[in-house]
Amino acid sequence: MLTELSIKNFAIIDEIAITFGEGLTVLTGETGAGKSIIIDAIQLLAGGRGSVEFVRHGKDKAEIEGLFSIDYHRHPIYQVGKEYGVEITDEQVVLQRTITASGKSICRVNGKLVTLAILREFGKTLIDIHSQHETQSLMDSDRHIDLLDYYDYERVSQVKTEYTKLYSQLRTLKNRYKELSENEQEMAHRLDLLQFQLNELEQAQLEPNEDEELEKERSHLANYERIYKGVHDAYEALYGERKGIEWLNVAQQSLDDNQEYDPFIKQKAEELGNHYYNIQEITMDLRNYWETLEFNPERLNEIEARLSEIGRLKKKYGATVNEMIEYMGTIEEEIEQIQNKDTHIEKLLIQIEELEQDTFLEAKELHDIRRKSAKQLIKEVHKELNGLYLEKASFAISFNPEIDNRRLSNEERKQVKLHQNGFDQVRFMISTNTGEPLKELNKVASGGELSRIMLALKKIFAKHQGVTSVIFDEVDTGVSGRVAQAIAEKIYQISNESQVLCISHLPQVAAMADTHKFISKIEDSNRTFTKVSELTLDEQINELSRMITGTKLTSTAKSHAKELLELAQTFKSKKEKITSVK
Structure with missing residues (x-):
């Protein structure tokens, strides 16, 4: 579900942060206060088309950020994240959208820059917005x-x-x-290209891992002087008069001469003896290796030339010699198929x-x-x-x-x-009427009927679509009476399966809210601002009364508002009992 929404410098919104909970959240307020602007912001967050007109006058950019909590392990958002290389951890997804005053749109998912098309792929698995005009x-x-x-x-x-x-x-x-x-001419061209490539690779006489072995040998020859000096100096430091081996021998003899008088000396004599013979062996190995060292500039030139040739081939056929050898096998197979294409076509058809x-x-x-x-x-x-x-x-x-x-x-x-x-x-x-032919959903004309059809389908599909947040933008326009009450009940039922955010002018719908947020417009320093506040019970009664009467709060309207809330609570209680029984 959408848990946090942050909007900054968007239309008449200066800066607001809204926390949403589970269930049904209803947004009400006077016309023009900014209710639909909040929905527009969410729609942009889901990948909708942006415009510089959304950027608040005098500001460089508009910023929208939404935090979504995902508590369903099989939610399609995980597959989308995997497809586009976006890591989803802690069961949370953050969508971000920035629109600059110059018209640029910057999109991020969990901090990773993405294209608008990719943002839209994430958005459609998280948010489903429905209005009568969309x-x-x-x-x-x-x-x-x-x-x-x-x-x-x-x-x-x-x-x-x-x-x-x-x-x-x-x-x-x-x-x-x-x-x-394909036609013979194209196939002939393809065959010529493949044969040229194969000949070029065969003439190179590549050996498995050849590039790696040559790189090692080149490194050895190119650093010959350092290698020679290192081995020589190490040998000279160990072997010779008054050198390392001789002094170790002196130490060994000193311990050996006195080991019968002290157990500690005996122990260390044995340990030093072992090390002495190891170092003596190392010294001989250094001498033998030093005597074999020989600088071969001709071989170095050969290696450089060979690596240059391999490098040229790598640009065309693969990043390594092994990949090029593998590509040779692929070429040979394709050449064989083209040369014997009639036989292969018959096999393919079968x-x-x-x-x-x-x-x-x-x-x-x-x-x-x-x-x-x-x-x-x-x-x-x-x-x-x-x-x-x-x-x-x-x-x-x-x-x-x-x-x-x-x-x-x-x-x-x-x-x-x-x-x-x-x-x-x-x-x-x-x-929708007896005797009328069946038509596709998008050809149903009546707005009131369309809203009810959509609600019926969303009621069923809410738990199947996997969408975390369903948003209704004034889908109840043009209905009243018992239909209004039925719509209110259906919207609440949908909120039992998915989080629902609903902009409504119907008091019946507002009375069903688990959370009622009021959108108001204020003026300060000759600028207009949108404010969002969560209503207390008394404030909710007053708002429902205003929605019933239009402007003036009367005792009758308040009484009616309280009755609506009581009826809504009774309906919710019945649904909770039915759910618990199931």
């Missing part, structure tokens, strides 16, 4: 198949994983078939045919699971719509193509187009 995820028909799969995640995920693996293999084979089936059958069977199993899930989902949606006084509405899920249970012929199967999600094209359809 298309959201549920209105995007291309995402309906993902929502349906989330609805029955346990059954779908295993089959989908297997399908994805087969589909990826199938695409690889088809791409290879396409490459081998492999593709077999893999297509297996992939189709997995896609068909996915299709069957989805059809069963769709039936259950349709029942749930109708139940939710009834609770929102859309009893005559009809909800359906269309599948294209429609595949029945009979076994398809090879020709029929080949006409079914596979894609990354199987072969299904899924669309949510709705009809």
Whole structure:
């Protein structure tokens, strides 16, 4: 959920920091106080389109920062983080967005600079904003198949994983078939290039790890004088008259002559004896190695020339000799395939045919699971719509193509187009009145009906989408009476599955709030500022009274406000009891 939101120099907001909790948070206030500006800021934080007009007049930049807590270990944000190399620790994600007065947009996720497109990928897994004037995820028909799969995640995920693996293999084979089936001229050019590369690498006569061995040998020859002097000086310091070995011998003889008189001397005589013979052996090794040292400038020149040639090849074929040798094997294999492409094309066609059958069977199993899930989902949606006084509405899920249970012929199967999600094209359809045809969600015209449909779907999908924060921006506009109460109850039910932030003008919705924040506008030094305050119970009663009457606070309005709060509390209590029983 969104736990902290910081906004600075954004529109009429100077600087505010808002803490959000679980459940339902309602934001109310006079028109123009800045309620929608806060939602605009959150939308920009989720990757929305920015504008220099958002930067407060006279300021260099607008800054927005949001802290999200993630308490679901399978939340899709972890996969997004892995994909874009953003580390997510302590179950927290921080999104940051800066818009400069010159129009530049700077985005960060957990402190890492990202593009706006990447920020949008993170944002859509964390925040779902819905207003009457904006298309959201549920209105995007291309995402309906993902929502349906989330609805029955346990059954779908295993089959989908297997399908994805087969589909990826199938695409690889088809791409290879396409490459081998290209026109003769392109294939001939490709063959010439590969043969030139292979000849160049073969003429180089590369040996495994050759570059590493040559680097070591070059280092040795280039530092010959230092090596020679070091070994020589060490030997000279140890061997010779009045040198290290001789003095060690004197010490050894002194201890040996007196060891029978003292156990300590005897012990140290033995220890020194061991060291003496080791050092004597080291001295002889130094002499032998020193005598073998020989400077060979011709060999050094050979090594330099060879490393230069290898370096030239590395620029074209690989970072190491071993990588170039591996690339040679790849070239040889591709050359063989091109020279015998007809044989390989025949083999590929057989492999593709077999893999297509297996992939189709997995896609068909996915299709069957989805059809069963769709039936259950349709029942749930109708139940939710009834609770929102859309009893005559009809909800359906269309599948294209429609595949029945009979076994398809090879020709029929080949006409079914596979894609990354199987072969299904899924669309949510709705009809709000008896006798009207089913239409796609984004073609439903009535704002009030659309709001209720969206609430019904969000009620169901809140726990399946994985979105941590659902935001409603005046979705209750244009409704009243029993529909208003039904919307208030539905929004509260959604908040049981996901954090909900809601801008509302309906007292019924505001009464349901777990937290009620009031947005006000103040003037100081000829500047306008937005202020956010959390209401106490008495302040909440006054605000509900204002929402009921419009301006003047009356005893009747206060009485009505108290009654709304009591009814809301009764509704919440019933829901808590039902939840505890479950």
